[in-house]
Each structure stands twice: as C-alpha cells, then as structure tokens.
Amino acid sequence: MPTVSVTVAREVTEAIKVPRALFLPWPMGHHFGVPFRRDLQRRVVLAALGLLESSEQPGTILDLPIKWADVRREAKTLPEQGRKL
Amino acid sequence: MSVPYLREAAAQDDLGKLVRFVRLHLGDGNEAVGKEEIDRSWAEAIKTLLRDAPVDREFIARVLETNESTLALLFFHLHFCFIRGSGRWIHDGSR
Amino acid sequence: MMEADKRTSSAADPREVGTQLRPGLWHAINERYPGSMIRKESFVPQARLRKPLGASRLTLISSCGVQLKTDQPLDVCHPFGDFRFQRVPSGGKHDDLIIHQLKYPRDDADLDINVIFPIERLQELSEEGRLGGLTPNFFSFIGYNMDPEKFERTVAEGIANAVVEEERAECALLAPA
Numbered sequence: 001m002p003t004v005s006v007t008v009a010r011e012v013t014e015a016i017k018v019p020r021a022l023f024l025p026w027p028m029g030h031h032f033g034v035p036f037r038r039d040l041q042r043r044v045v046l047a048a049l050g051l052l053e054s055s056e057q058p059g060t061i062l063d064l065p066i067k068w069a070d071v072r073r074e075a076k077t078l079p080e081q082g083r084k085l
Numbered sequence: 086m087s088v089p090y091l092r093e094a095a096a097q098d099d100l101g102k103l104v105r106f107v108r109l110h111l112g113d114g115n116e117a118v119g120k121e122e123i124d125r126s127w128a129e130a131i132k133t134l135l136r137d138a139p140v141d142r143e144f145i146a147r148v149l150e151t152n153e154s155t156l157a158l159l160f161f162h163l164h165f166c167f168i169r170g171s172g173r174w175i176h177d178g179s180r
Numbered sequence: 181m182m183e184a185d186k187r188t189s190s191a192a193d194p195r196e197v198g199t200q201l202r203p204g205l206w207h208a209i210n211e212r213y214p215g216s217m218i219r220k221e222s223f224v225p226q227a228r229l230r231k232p233l234g235a236s237r238l239t240l241i242s243s244c245g246v247q248l249k250t251d252q253p254l255d256v257c258h259p260f261g262d263f264r265f266q267r268v269p270s271g272g273k274h275d276d277l278i279i280h281q282l283k284y285p286r287d288d289a290d291l292d293i294n295v296i297f298p299i300e301r302l303q304e305l306s307e308e309g310r311l312g313g314l315t316p317n318f319f320s321f322i323g324y325n326m327d328p329e330k331f332e333r334t335v336a337e338g339i340a341n342a343v344v345e346e347e348r349a350e351c352a353l354l355a356p357a
Contacts, residue, residue, distance in 0.1 A: 001227050001343070001344065001349060001350070001351060001352060002226070002227045002228060002229050002350075002351045002352070003227075003351065003352040003353075003354055004351075004352075004353055004354065005354040005355070005356070006353070006354070006355050006356070007356065008200070008201065009200065009202065009205045009206070009356075010200050011200070011203075011204075011205065011206045012205060012206045012217070015206055015217070015218065015219040015220070016218055016219070016220055017220040017221075017222065017223040017224060018224055018354075019223070019224045019225065019226040019227070020226065023200075025194060025195075025198045025199055025200055025201060026201065027201050027202075027285065028178050028202075028284040028285060028357060029178065029244075029284040029285040029286050029287075029288065029289055029295070029296055029357060030285075030288060030289075030295055030296070031295075031296055031355055031356065031357070032294060032295055032296065032298045032301070032355070033294075033295060034288055034292075034295060035288050035291040035292035035295055036291075036292055038294075038301070041294050041295070041298055041301045042301050042304070042305070044298075045298050045301050045302065045305065045353070046305070046310070048353060049233060049238075049305075049310075049311070049353065052229055052233060052236075052351050053229060053232070053233055055226065056226075057226070058223035058224060058225055058226045059223045060226075065198050066198070067195065067196060067197070067198040068194075068195040068198075068201065069193070069195040069196045072195075086212075086213045086214050086215065086216065086326065087213065087214065087215030087216045087326050087327060087328065088260055088326050088327035088330070089215060089327075089329075090214050090215045091326070106213075106259070107259065109212055109213065110259045113282070113283060114209075114212055114283070158255075158257070158258060161257040161258065161259060162257045164257075165256075165257050176282040176283060177283075177284065177285040177286070177287075178282075178283045178284035178285055179285060
C-alpha cells in the first residue's frame with residue numbers, strides 16, 4: 001500500500017528509510033502547522049498527498065521550506081476565530 | 086534504554102542502569118529533572134497526608150492483593166498522579 | 181549586542197533559516213535510551229497508487245496518542261510504552277477528541293487537533309473530491325516505546341492488518357508527533 005510520512009526529524013526518517021516523506025523544519029507536535037491556520041494545514045496535507053502520485057524513488061524526502069519563525073509571526077496576527085487562544 | 090537492554094541490566098542487578106531509566110522516563114528524557122520529579126511526587130504525597138483526610142485502608146488492602154505487575158505499573162501511575170497535583174508539569178518533549 | 185552579532189545569531193537560528201529545529205535527534209535519543217531507535221538497512225519499496233488520488237480511499241495513522249474522549253485512555257505512565265492502538269472515527273471533530281501522550285509539546289494540538297492530526301482537513305479534501313474517500317476509522321497510538329521489536333509485532337502489524345482487511349485503505353498518510 002502506498003504510504004507517505006510527514007516528518008520534522010529528517011535524520012530519523014532517513015534512518016528508517018521510508019518510501020516517501022515530506023520534511024518540515026518545525027518543532028515536534030506541529031507537523032501540520034499552528035492552530036486554526038486551515039490554509040497552512042491544507043498546504044502541508046496536500047504537499048504530502050502529492051508525493052503519493054509524484055515520487056518515484058524509495059526514500060524520497062521532499063522539503064517544504066516554510067520557516068517556523070514565519071509561521072509563528074503569521075499566527076500572532078490571526079483573529080481568534082471564535083476560539084480562546 | 087530499550088527493553089532488551091533493561092532486561093540485561095535487571096539480570097545483572099545493575100541498579101544504576103535501572104534507576105537511570107526510571108529518572109529519564111519521569112524526567113521527560115532528562116535524568117537530573119527525573120530525580121527532582123521523584124522527590125516532588127513523594128513531597129506531594131506527604132502534603133496530601135498532612136491534610137489528614139480519611140483514608141480507605143480496606144481499599145488499599147484489596148489493591149495490594151492484586152498481581153505484582155499491576156502494582157508495579159500502579160506505582161508509576163501514582164507518581165504521575167501526585168505530580169499532576171503539584172501543578173508543575175514538565176512532560177512536553179522539550180528536554 | 182552589535183548588529184553583526186545579531187545578524188549572525190539570527191542566521192544561525194533554525195527557526196529563521198528553515199533547518200531541522202533539533203539536529204542530532206536520532207543520536208540524542210539513542211544515547212539516552214540505547215537500543216530504542218530504529219535504523220533500517222534497506223529502503224521500504226514504494227507501492228504505487230492503483231487509481232488517481234481523487235479516486236483512492238485514504239487512512240491516517242498517527243503516533244500522537246489521539247482518541248475519542250469516550251474511550252479508555254492509552255497508558256502514558258507505563259515506562260515501556262502502551263502497545264495498543266486506538267481507532268478514531270474519520271468523521272470525528274476536534275471537540276470529540278483528546279490526546280493521551282507525553283513527550284511532545286501538545287498545547288497547540290489541544291487547541292486545534294489538526295495541528296498534529298489533520299482529521300478535519302482530510303474530511304474537507306474528501307468532500308471536495310481531492311480524495312476518493314476516507315476509511316471509516318483512522319488509527320492512533322503512543323509513539324513512545326522502549327521495545328521496537330514488540331512494537332512491530334503488536335502495534336505495527338495490528339494496524340497494518342486492520343487498515344488492509346477491515347478498512348480497505350488504498351493509501352495512507354503517516355503522521356508522527
């Protein structure tokens with residue numbers, strides 16, 4: 001069965017030699033982004049799912065080079081969206 | 086320390102390795118923090134007893150009759166229970 | 181601090197430059213817990229989608245320890261890990277779910293589960309036709325374990341069998357914590 005992983009620890013993923021993975025330079029516990037950033041979460045999910053169709057070599061790791069500092073800066077400017085932050 | 090590593094340590098009665106593992110587990114991967122956490126949970130247990138609320142000794146007697154594995158795991162659960170009561174929670178993977 | 185120093189400090193900060201935030205993690209964990217980290221000698225072969233993604237049924241498998249609030253909690257206290265896994269209905273919402281897991285920062289996931297377990301994002305993509313559908317259940321377990329061999333024999337095999345035989349998944353998204 002085709003699988004794709006999302007990882008923030010590239011070297012751990014490299015050691016396990018998964019079929020295909022998406023790497024993000026983000027902290028543990030935040031593989032898909034920050035709270036209520038639906039667009040960012042979708043972007044990560046779609047990038048990972050895209051690898052199911054596009055990757056051709058076992059061990060493919062695609063980098064999604066979105067800096068964590070930028071993610072946090074944008075998160076601070078979000079309205080509350082009806083939930084307590 | 087993996088379980089096979091710990092089994093070897095237990096067979097050799099290597100207290101140092103076994104205790105180190107306990108401290109790592111209770112200290113979110115940090116041995117020094119784990120040592121403090123062990124002291125903290127005992128301190129919380131003492132504080133609780135100082136409140137002098139009624140205790141259910143029959144319940145304790147029934148629990149102590151269960152198998153050793155359950156009691157060993159309960160020991161860990163009780164540690165975390167008292168740590169939660171202390172209001173300081175360090176388990177976030179940051180160590 | 182001099183401006184040049186500030187720029188150097190900023191350039192070295194992985195959050196600013198986009199490099200792995202905790203380099204050396206594999207070795208750090210394996211040093212603390214010898215034998216706990218897995219290293220494979222050969223690559224897992226790539227299986228191919230048999231149909232386009234828009235016609236394929238997806239499952240989500242996560243080590244974040246998420247489960248329904250109504251289910252008995254996974255055991256976060258056991259020093260060797262909990263070698264069970266949970267089924268999480270793929271129609272679930274954030275308010276139905278709770279995380280039972282230590283050893284990773286979950287403050288943001290507690291606000292929005294999709295940060296670590298993108299269940300609602302996958303529901304949306306399925307409704308939009310970007311996916312052929314979702315399996316009735318997703319899968320979750322506690323990633324912390326000190327017995328890789330037992331983990332493969334219990335959790336990994338159990339989920340693999342369930343995903344193929346019961347859920348009829350055609351592809352899988354694997355999300356660690």
